Amino acid sequence: MAGATAAKGASTATCNAGSESEKSCQLYVPSAHELGFDQEAFRQGKLSIVILGATGDLARKEIFPALLDLVAQRFLPEQVVLVGVGRSKRTSEEFRQQLKPALLEACPSQANACEGDVNAFLQKMSYCSLDYKSQEDFKGLQQFLEEVEDAAFQSARKADSLEQPALRNRVFYFAVPPFVFEDAASAIKETCLTDSGFNRIILEKPFGRDLHTAEELSTALKRLYTEDQLYRMDHFLGYEVCQNILSVRFRNAFVEPLMNNRHVAAVRISLKEDFGTQGRGGYFTKYGNIRDVVQNHLLQVLTLVALERPDGDLRAAKLELLRAVRDINMDEVVVGQYVAGNDHPGFLEDDSIAERDEEAAKRCPTFVQLVIRIDNDRWRGVPFIILAGKGLEESRCEVRIQFKETRSPDIFPGETCPRNELVMRVSPHEAIYMRMNMKTPGLSGDLTQSELDLCYNSQYGCTYRPRAYARLLLEALRGHQDQFVGEDELLRAWEIFTPLLEKLEGHACDKKLVKYPFGSQGPQQARDMLPSLNFLEPEGPEGNACWKN
Template identity: 40%
Template structure:
């Protein structure tokens, strides 16, 4: 049956146009072939990332029926492990009862091998081709997950390309590679790594994972922005005063200071996670939900952001307080390190929609609570006829990514009673835990791994997107590395350095001081980083 062609009234289609092939984006769809022979290779299977994130994510997909029946999960690393030893190592990290764990683990095997030379890779290829040969005529998929430091990506990808690329020619077969961040340390090192990987695998086979793009509320932000008519008229510089994107952790480096010290909070969180969220907030509506249509719009926004100016930055490093150690007390941190554990950065998107609107990206460790949220503050209501100070009663849209996912809108309403025009700030609140009881919101990793199996790259970072993000932060990072910016101390468990409040004030952020969360105690107990955890729902 031929495809139906819809012709707008009054238009004429030539015969050649009716028979013209559709573009790749128009034909695009993502799915998993039912008869797929799927081999998932976890490179670095003996490491912490694999046992804490990768294998539990794969188990979640397996338990919920998202993986093909014919799936094999093959671990590869240098550690001398047997299949039985790998399973014993993974078992405590998995969920469910013994039967559920065993059902998953019997699909998990292990191949020992080095990352250089040929012997290990040839052994891995033998396992892959051996199992695929049993399913002659079926499409085969190979998903390589690099749960490894980026420093070994070139040699690992070279080994995979040289020895493990003999994919069957069956229609529907595919090969894809997932790589973890950090993707370099600055623009030049990122481009160098991208060039090496690009010579081995085309962009269509590379999946650069940023787990914040897989979070439920990050994906909901995209739907909420472009599916609701009431948001469109106010989503611009005429109505929005400022935007804050915040990431807070209530713990320090916890013995991982050696790793953290080589990157710092800007490379670890802001340049990737928070910048990706900024792109979702500021992007224009894409032509479709094709991955490249979405990523095209994100790149356009990032290219409109000029490199960070030093006077728009506040850096901090936590010190010992209340019995908790300071950053430099961590024995894995070099003595006298000036690596920032807190940063607040103001960015400006120089386009028609957002010109002049500050976007403040804030992230820190060892702060007073744990949360990640997007806060969009609107301008004060003009010609406010109800008395009081409209500057102190701002509408805000807040999207809380973690913990306890929620969306709430602060509005001005009449306070109950006989007084005329007595106003108060209240909220329209969508708490996911209450609205969708019993619904399990998965971690980001199962969603992103499933996207890779389906061939959907919309939540993975494209090379030009990565380049644009590094261009924004590279001059600042070089200034930080050279010690040109002050690093302000702040006590463990505090809100961060006071200088960050001054930065927010310069960005035009106004606290709703009269706002009172009605369930402050309950909210604080269950969600210290939530809407009411600090009483006004406004401060970092």
């Protein structure tokens, strides 16, 4: 990667853009100066980033690779201190050696991670073992932080002639279960906060299981920290395509006038996964698909698609939209659970489901399709279809905005055109494209449908596009809260979904889980419902180049 050897300015690195058939190119990475944050507070003084839950899967697969990316691209200052915290006993050197293979395997950006970057990153890493309920242990962490912060700053001052006041800035990333939040947050409050810089807490979901537990957690945290110190992470908000939704809507003169109930027939936001719980059945039994991805990730995407033009406050605009959401109609809900199929076991065969949870597992949905209806002038009458499922025929996450039919009887008598669609595909192969109707090329006057296509790998293959966690970590360091979930927003989301969850999980519920084979399209009932929701499956195959790769 470029950051380890480049000067302070922008860097380049050879990368493979897009598919294997595309030629290598020079990846351009803009510098912190070019991006306008080289003089911000987090780069000027001492900086510690403390990761609680450092030995877990999330930290290993997402958080540390994201930090590696930021360090290698020189977006973090030379004096940054990285400290992993966990319950298990190990030395810093043991932790580095255990982390190294995961960092080498991960690709922090389009550029290939090289061993030199990883080794330099690991030299900034330390590990502390502690009990999250022990203030004494956190006092030891405080003393350790002061020592390594002072040493790192003095070293950087000698190398770069730093003259800025040595403020202590600290970020604590909670990659731990929510039942740990209050104890750890209280211990940090009593022992580890700095009084000369900023203190920020990044919280990883889930934020409760329902409205009641979310309110309890929120109240507990508010006793300890102000809202501007809390950053509730939803990594979907960091995906490149999700970052682009507002620009597509409000920076294109022809798009925003169409985004209303006069022109839009239906919207579907879907997250399909071609894998199952894979040993996470015990965790998943306690949450299910609605808590796992719908109440947070997919609802956040919906707010970006449907909100009114923000007046300088994105989170306020999202909250206004959520307050216009009506109660979810159970008649518009389909829930399912995958069973064995295509040589894969069913959900109930997951060995991680404890015997005591077997009955709850039988009621746990691995598939849900539901409809969000927004009661405002812009969207009244337009169904927003949310679909999320595991063990399906493909992995795909996308927003599909389907416009109403166009008829031109004076020009093309008796002809009804297929619907236009604006599609924003989050994964795989990021793309934004519009399905257009046109004349078949050549002598024929027949109708055909094609795509106006923005394939990110083809168009921007040599443009640095950070992973979602890297982008959001940087936003938190900069103090930008727009890309994080606000308290009011979170509680309103739970107000929408808690009644649905209570009905589905009640013993008197007559909404049965529909069984579907692993590797199928999910419950047939979900597809049968689409015409009544004014949503039509696209006609003909999509020719999108990214999708073919």
